[in-house]
Amino acid sequence: MSFDSDIVLWINSHGNAWLDAAMWTISRPSTWFPLYALLLLLLAYRYRSWKTMLWILIGFGIVVGLSDFTCSGILKPLVARLRPTHEPAIDPIRLIHGYTGGLYGFCSSHAANSMAIALLFSLLYKNKTATVCLMIWVAVVCYSRMYLGAHYPTDIMAGLLVGALWALGTWLALKRWCHVDGEAARPGGS
Numbered sequence: 001m002s003f004d005s006d007i008v009l010w011i012n013s014h015g016n017a018w019l020d021a022a023m024w025t026i027s028r029p030s031t032w033f034p035l036y037a038l039l040l041l042l043l044a045y046r047y048r049s050w051k052t053m054l055w056i057l058i059g060f061g062i063v064v065g066l067s068d069f070t071c072s073g074i075l076k077p078l079v080a081r082l083r084p085t086h087e088p089a090i091d092p093i094r095l096i097h098g099y100t101g102g103l104y105g106f107c108s109s110h111a112a113n114s115m116a117i118a119l120l121f122s123l124l125y126k127n128k129t130a131t132v133c134l135m136i137w138v139a140v141v142c143y144s145r146m147y148l149g150a151h152y153p154t155d156i157m158a159g160l161l162v163g164a165l166w167a168l169g170t171w172l173a174l175k176r177w178c179h180v181d182g183e184a185a186r187p188g189g190s
Helices: 003-013 017-027 029-047 050-079 109-125 128-147 153-177
Strands: none
Touching: 003 128, 003 153, 017 029, 017 128, 029 050, 029 109, 029 128, 050 109, 050 153, 109 128, 109 153, 128 153
Protein backbone atom coordinates (compact mmCIF):
# COMPACT_ATOMS: atom_id res chain seq x y z
CA MET A 1 0.00 0.00 0.00
CA SER A 2 1.07 3.55 -0.67
CA PHE A 3 1.39 6.45 1.73
CA ASP A 4 -1.79 7.92 0.18
CA SER A 5 -3.75 4.72 0.78
CA ASP A 6 -2.50 4.39 4.34
CA ILE A 7 -3.67 7.89 5.22
CA VAL A 8 -7.12 7.44 3.66
CA LEU A 9 -7.60 4.08 5.38
CA TRP A 10 -6.56 5.53 8.73
CA ILE A 11 -8.93 8.53 8.41
CA ASN A 12 -11.77 6.41 7.04
CA SER A 13 -11.45 3.75 9.74
CA HIS A 14 -11.49 6.19 12.68
CA GLY A 15 -15.14 7.10 12.60
CA ASN A 16 -18.47 6.60 14.23
CA ALA A 17 -22.13 7.22 13.42
CA TRP A 18 -21.97 10.86 14.55
CA LEU A 19 -18.86 11.59 12.44
CA ASP A 20 -20.34 9.71 9.49
CA ALA A 21 -23.37 12.02 9.54
CA ALA A 22 -21.27 15.15 10.10
CA MET A 23 -18.79 14.37 7.31
CA TRP A 24 -21.62 13.47 4.95
CA THR A 25 -23.30 16.83 5.65
CA ILE A 26 -20.04 18.80 5.42
CA SER A 27 -19.25 17.21 2.05
CA ARG A 28 -22.54 18.34 0.49
CA PRO A 29 -22.06 21.64 -1.39
CA SER A 30 -25.63 22.75 -0.62
CA THR A 31 -24.77 22.75 3.09
CA TRP A 32 -22.66 25.83 2.49
CA PHE A 33 -25.18 28.03 0.63
CA PRO A 34 -25.74 30.19 3.74
CA LEU A 35 -21.97 30.72 4.00
CA TYR A 36 -21.79 31.77 0.35
CA ALA A 37 -24.64 34.24 0.90
CA LEU A 38 -22.86 35.69 3.95
CA LEU A 39 -19.62 36.10 1.99
CA LEU A 40 -21.44 37.96 -0.77
CA LEU A 41 -23.18 40.21 1.76
CA LEU A 42 -19.85 41.05 3.38
CA LEU A 43 -18.37 41.91 -0.02
CA ALA A 44 -21.42 44.00 -0.93
CA TYR A 45 -21.03 45.95 2.30
CA ARG A 46 -17.31 46.45 1.70
CA TYR A 47 -17.54 47.57 -1.91
CA ARG A 48 -20.97 49.29 -1.88
CA SER A 49 -21.21 49.36 -5.64
CA TRP A 50 -23.62 47.26 -7.66
CA LYS A 51 -21.28 47.40 -10.67
CA THR A 52 -18.35 46.14 -8.64
CA MET A 53 -20.51 43.44 -7.06
CA LEU A 54 -21.70 42.32 -10.49
CA TRP A 55 -18.07 41.83 -11.55
CA ILE A 56 -17.30 40.06 -8.28
CA LEU A 57 -20.27 37.70 -8.81
CA ILE A 58 -19.06 37.01 -12.33
CA GLY A 59 -15.57 36.42 -10.91
CA PHE A 60 -16.88 33.86 -8.41
CA GLY A 61 -18.84 32.12 -11.16
CA ILE A 62 -15.75 31.98 -13.34
CA VAL A 63 -13.40 30.79 -10.59
CA VAL A 64 -15.70 27.98 -9.46
CA GLY A 65 -16.54 27.00 -13.03
CA LEU A 66 -12.90 26.88 -14.12
CA SER A 67 -11.77 25.07 -10.96
CA ASP A 68 -14.49 22.46 -11.32
CA PHE A 69 -13.93 22.01 -15.05
CA THR A 70 -10.17 21.70 -14.62
CA CYS A 71 -10.64 18.92 -12.06
CA SER A 72 -13.68 17.06 -13.39
CA GLY A 73 -13.53 17.86 -17.08
CA ILE A 74 -9.79 17.65 -17.70
CA LEU A 75 -7.72 16.05 -14.94
CA LYS A 76 -10.02 13.24 -13.75
CA PRO A 77 -10.46 11.70 -17.23
CA LEU A 78 -6.84 12.44 -18.20
CA VAL A 79 -5.19 10.95 -15.10
CA ALA A 80 -7.89 8.25 -14.62
CA ARG A 81 -6.87 7.48 -11.04
CA LEU A 82 -9.49 5.41 -9.24
CA ARG A 83 -11.03 6.84 -6.09
CA PRO A 84 -10.22 4.92 -2.91
CA THR A 85 -13.84 3.71 -2.88
CA HIS A 86 -13.32 2.14 -6.33
CA GLU A 87 -9.77 0.84 -5.81
CA PRO A 88 -9.85 -2.97 -5.34
CA ALA A 89 -6.42 -2.93 -3.66
CA ILE A 90 -7.76 -0.85 -0.77
CA ASP A 91 -9.64 -3.08 1.56
CA PRO A 92 -11.54 -2.60 3.76
CA ILE A 93 -12.75 0.90 3.08
CA ARG A 94 -15.91 1.90 4.90
CA LEU A 95 -18.65 3.16 2.61
CA ILE A 96 -20.59 5.87 4.40
CA HIS A 97 -24.25 5.97 3.30
CA GLY A 98 -23.19 3.67 0.42
CA TYR A 99 -21.27 6.58 -1.15
CA THR A 100 -18.62 5.70 -3.71
CA GLY A 101 -18.49 8.85 -5.83
CA GLY A 102 -17.54 8.86 -9.48
CA LEU A 103 -14.95 6.43 -10.78
CA TYR A 104 -11.97 8.81 -10.79
CA GLY A 105 -10.74 11.07 -8.00
CA PHE A 106 -7.67 13.00 -9.18
CA CYS A 107 -8.05 15.80 -8.47
CA SER A 108 -10.65 16.85 -5.90
CA SER A 109 -13.26 19.29 -7.18
CA HIS A 110 -14.44 19.87 -3.60
CA ALA A 111 -10.92 20.94 -2.61
CA ALA A 112 -10.51 23.10 -5.72
CA ASN A 113 -13.88 24.81 -5.43
CA SER A 114 -13.70 25.49 -1.69
CA MET A 115 -10.14 26.85 -2.02
CA ALA A 116 -11.14 28.99 -5.00
CA ILE A 117 -14.03 30.53 -3.05
CA ALA A 118 -12.04 31.01 0.15
CA LEU A 119 -8.96 32.49 -1.49
CA LEU A 120 -10.83 34.80 -3.87
CA PHE A 121 -12.96 36.08 -0.99
CA SER A 122 -9.84 36.56 1.16
CA LEU A 123 -8.05 38.51 -1.54
CA LEU A 124 -11.08 40.74 -2.04
CA TYR A 125 -12.06 41.21 1.60
CA LYS A 126 -8.59 41.43 3.18
CA ASN A 127 -9.47 40.39 6.71
CA LYS A 128 -7.12 38.00 8.55
CA THR A 129 -9.80 36.57 10.83
CA ALA A 130 -12.11 35.84 7.89
CA THR A 131 -9.22 34.29 5.98
CA VAL A 132 -8.27 31.99 8.87
CA CYS A 133 -11.91 30.93 9.33
CA LEU A 134 -12.28 30.19 5.62
CA MET A 135 -9.06 28.19 5.49
CA ILE A 136 -10.33 26.11 8.43
CA TRP A 137 -13.54 25.59 6.43
CA VAL A 138 -11.48 24.43 3.42
CA ALA A 139 -9.52 22.01 5.64
CA VAL A 140 -12.72 20.55 7.09
CA VAL A 141 -14.25 20.08 3.62
CA CYS A 142 -11.05 18.38 2.43
CA TYR A 143 -10.93 16.15 5.50
CA SER A 144 -14.55 15.12 4.89
CA ARG A 145 -13.63 13.95 1.38
CA MET A 146 -10.88 11.70 2.72
CA TYR A 147 -13.11 10.52 5.57
CA LEU A 148 -15.74 9.44 3.03
CA GLY A 149 -13.04 7.60 1.07
CA ALA A 150 -13.59 9.77 -1.99
CA HIS A 151 -10.04 11.14 -2.29
CA TYR A 152 -6.42 10.46 -1.48
CA PRO A 153 -4.37 13.25 0.13
CA THR A 154 -2.61 13.93 -3.19
CA ASP A 155 -6.03 14.35 -4.87
CA ILE A 156 -6.81 16.96 -2.22
CA MET A 157 -3.46 18.75 -2.57
CA ALA A 158 -3.80 18.92 -6.35
CA GLY A 159 -7.35 20.28 -6.00
CA LEU A 160 -6.17 22.94 -3.55
CA LEU A 161 -3.49 24.00 -6.01
CA VAL A 162 -5.97 24.18 -8.91
CA GLY A 163 -8.39 26.27 -6.84
CA ALA A 164 -5.66 28.58 -5.58
CA LEU A 165 -4.28 29.20 -9.07
CA TRP A 166 -7.71 30.00 -10.53
CA ALA A 167 -8.55 32.24 -7.56
CA LEU A 168 -5.30 34.16 -7.94
CA GLY A 169 -5.79 34.52 -11.69
CA THR A 170 -9.39 35.68 -11.27
CA TRP A 171 -8.40 38.17 -8.57
CA LEU A 172 -5.65 39.59 -10.78
CA ALA A 173 -8.14 39.96 -13.65
CA LEU A 174 -10.68 41.69 -11.37
CA LYS A 175 -7.95 43.94 -10.02
CA ARG A 176 -6.71 44.91 -13.47
CA TRP A 177 -9.91 45.27 -15.45
CA CYS A 178 -12.47 46.11 -12.78
CA HIS A 179 -10.22 48.02 -10.39
CA VAL A 180 -11.11 45.69 -7.53
CA ASP A 181 -8.24 46.02 -5.11
CA GLY A 182 -9.61 44.93 -1.76
CA GLU A 183 -10.15 48.46 -0.60
CA ALA A 184 -13.57 49.46 0.62
CA ALA A 185 -15.53 51.82 -1.58
CA ARG A 186 -16.00 55.35 -0.35
CA PRO A 187 -19.45 56.17 0.99
CA GLY A 188 -21.72 57.29 -1.79
CA GLY A 189 -19.74 55.39 -4.43
CA SER A 190 -21.58 54.14 -7.53
